[in-house]
Amino acid sequence: MSATIDAVTSAAMQSTLPARVHHLQPAALTALAVALVAGLPELFGDEGRLAAVLVLQLGLVLTWVVVTGIQGFAGSLAVGAAAAVAADLVLVLPARPELGDLLVVLGVGFLAAVVQQMFRRPRENLVASLAGAVLLLVSVGALAALLLLGRTPEGHGRTLVALLAVGVALVVGHLVDLVVPRPYLATGVPRGLLGLVVAVLAGAAVAVVGRDVGGSAGALPALVLGAALAGVTAMVALVASYVVVEATATGEERAIPRPEPSLSPWALSVVQAVLPLAACAPVALALQWVL
Numbered sequence: 001m002s003a004t005i006d007a008v009t010s011a012a013m014q015s016t017l018p019a020r021v022h023h024l025q026p027a028a029l030t031a032l033a034v035a036l037v038a039g040l041p042e043l044f045g046d047e048g049r050l051a052a053v054l055v056l057q058l059g060l061v062l063t064w065v066v067v068t069g070i071q072g073f074a075g076s077l078a079v080g081a082a083a084a085v086a087a088d089l090v091l092v093l094p095a096r097p098e099l100g101d102l103l104v105v106l107g108v109g110f111l112a113a114v115v116q117q118m119f120r121r122p123r124e125n126l127v128a129s130l131a132g133a134v135l136l137l138v139s140v141g142a143l144a145a146l147l148l149l150g151r152t153p154e155g156h157g158r159t160l161v162a163l164l165a166v167g168v169a170l171v172v173g174h175l176v177d178l179v180v181p182r183p184y185l186a187t188g189v190p191r192g193l194l195g196l197v198v199a200v201l202a203g204a205a206v207a208v209v210g211r212d213v214g215g216s217a218g219a220l221p222a223l224v225l226g227a228a229l230a231g232v233t234a235m236v237a238l239v240a241s242y243v244v245v246e247a248t249a250t251g252e253e254r255a256i257p258r259p260e261p262s263l264s265p266w267a268l269s270v271v272q273a274v275l276p277l278a279a280c281a282p283v284a285l286a287l288q289w290v291l
Helices: 002-009 019-044 046-068 073-092 099-119 126-148 153-179 193-209 219-247 265-290
Strands: none
Touching (some): 019 046, 046 073, 046 265, 073 126, 126 265, 153 219, 153 265, 219 265
């Protein structure tokens, strides 16, 4: 438990990752992820959407287990991958799928994660590893919500606008924080309030400009959609940056010891790019029903 508390309350972690890598690589991967989710359905229909979502899910499973140092590497990968596939199937196979169907996957996945963590030997960092596994299950389940977006001609346009709003907000936030990460939102994390505000404004602007494509009733609903998605994006991007800083901290600043002395910057960037997309998927689906 103390390791988990230290990870949250550490006051001045110092990351070994250069600011340029911290921001530019996730921005590039974000553009690639948005292009994947938006482009494959155009080329291959629902099968393309399923392939794109599954790529993001499996990429997040692999990199999350590596970056966070979840103990029981092979078992954690198996549980995460199985949850990703199961989440996709319960939203693809039924004629009228509902987001609530994911509760079965999350419930079984949670039990599987508990059993996997309890039966591994030795049981080091049990609480921290279980917490990381649960967050991974929720994230891959959230990404599956993308499968429910765009199933109608009107929904397809809204999905495109929502993806662009999220992608632009994430990229703009990284670029602004690369130049002016002020004032700091968390000590030791290169993310600033200016970048967060500009990211929200950029996402809202994209939604307003694309409101005709998205089929919004007017400028105000489009503004609400863009601002809400961009706000969620910016906040989760801050969390992802904190995870990266903690993962690349050295010595006693590292909350969870890892066998590897270094991590691939690309693995870190995948987490920074995909985790905000996962958080925004169910939010976009909810706003599509409301607005």
